[in-house]
Amino acid sequence: MTRYAEVIGDPIAQSKSPAIHGYWLEKLGLDADYRHCLVHAAELEGYLTKRAADPDWLGCNVTMPHKQAVMPHLARLDPLAEKVGAVNTIVREADGSLTGYNTDVAGFLEPLQDELAKQHYFRMARIIGTGGAARAIIVGLLEHGLTLVVAGRNTAKAQGLLDELGAGEGHHVAPLDHFAEASDFQFDDREGCFDLVVNASALGMVGQPPLALDFSHVPPGSVVYDIVTAPLDTPLLEEARAQGLRTVDGLSMLIGQAAVAFEKFFGAAPPRVDGDAELRRILTQ
Template sequence: MSKPHAEVIGDPIVQSKSPTIHRFWLDKAGIDADYTHCHVTADDLADYIAARRADSYWRGCNVTMPHKQAVIPLLDRIDPLAARIGAVNTIVPEDGGLAGYNTDAAGFIEPLRDDLAGSHLFRMARIIGTGGAARAIIAALADTGHVLVVAGRNVDKARALLDELDPGGEHHVAPLAHFGAETDFAFDDREGCFDVVVNASALGMVGQPPLDFDFSHVPPQSVCYDIVTTPLETPFLKEAKARGFRTVDGLSMLIGQAAAAFEKFYGVPAPREDDAALRKVLTA
């Protein structure tokens, strides 16, 4: 391709919404560049990276499953946050080599930034899931001063994640079933506190088992956040809205992480003034 271009790689990849997002912004910004998707298998990954090194028009790529960890040894430099999370989702040519970043953490935090700009007496997050997405979310919430409760089918894996990602934190683990059962816990005064409950798993996604969650575990005034994008309004978010909680859907994280990558690829901030229109395009 004889103009600046970036892409998203993975296996499979045709389902990715990234080309739609980046092309929308390129058009709005008036940038003569492109963003596509490229199907790359595990066997092809090393050859793909080698070929892109020689492409002077290539501005980088986003990386999705199953390559976020496998690509790390093929790069020249890994950003400290990406190294800590143990996953790269953005690669860019930099200083004569290839650098790996993780924009998932920034993308997750973005819709909470106004809340976190203030001070709180206490911040707590309940996180459901211990998979790849949870790693970036755990790191992001630990770095913004939250005490974490991580729930998973395997509590040993949950504890290992916390010990790896924030070894100095006073965090907690729970079996996944803990949040499915009703509790009579009486929450104390939440004035000055900030609570977020996150579904960082695939539970509730189309084709996956439902998320078994009892809202007696949600403190008053919490933000309920679900990273699932299909459906966009999951049963978890639908019930949270019905109960009066503020909600954040999976497109928020997807668009946020894409914006961080866009600036690395094209050297200018993503034009975010038309996010509402972008959402309409993505959900059409």
């Protein structure tokens, strides 16, 4: 039998993970496979029990809506996954037990590493969204000393998220529509600062309402990061580029988190060359 890993979710047919992992497996010439599997909520426990008994199964990536639901069924949680409160990667250990990880944090941070390695006298991120993706993003940015403003339709939920994730004092919440209206706020000299604007919501995704963000709320020199992957070039990113700002698209996080999971599954680092240009072409065909 061929060793294999897979991605689970509901729905799952749209997942790009098989294309990403399959590309790397082919490049490395590994005798292994990566698949997708539709798993409904009621089937989750049975699925994990069955797979844990399969010695050829290396583990799975977990997408919505199961990132929190899988946690009670795992033998161990990596400390970061426990802190985030969500698992997106499950690894089958040699004894058949299951360990849960969160690679979304590393995937989100990867394209920001050069900037985060610099010294700044102030770092701030404006995060739009309070869903599952926001959890990993908040934890990752807190570990790098950013002051956060979390915007959502429900400010109580946004504050609860900050409290649950141990943000402490000095962070803020805002209603989502606050950023939709123009502001006359005059930003001070931002030299030496790092400003980040993140769309961690589904707004702007195909089939979803657009993200209403007036760029008067975006400090000069900001990095604008949209985790949406369909469309890849969102109106938010288009406007940011028109404003002369650096942008990061959703494939950056998707490929980054997959790279960490790939090494956990297959025991080899994926081939990352030319800024993943060839892989990006495949994923956007």
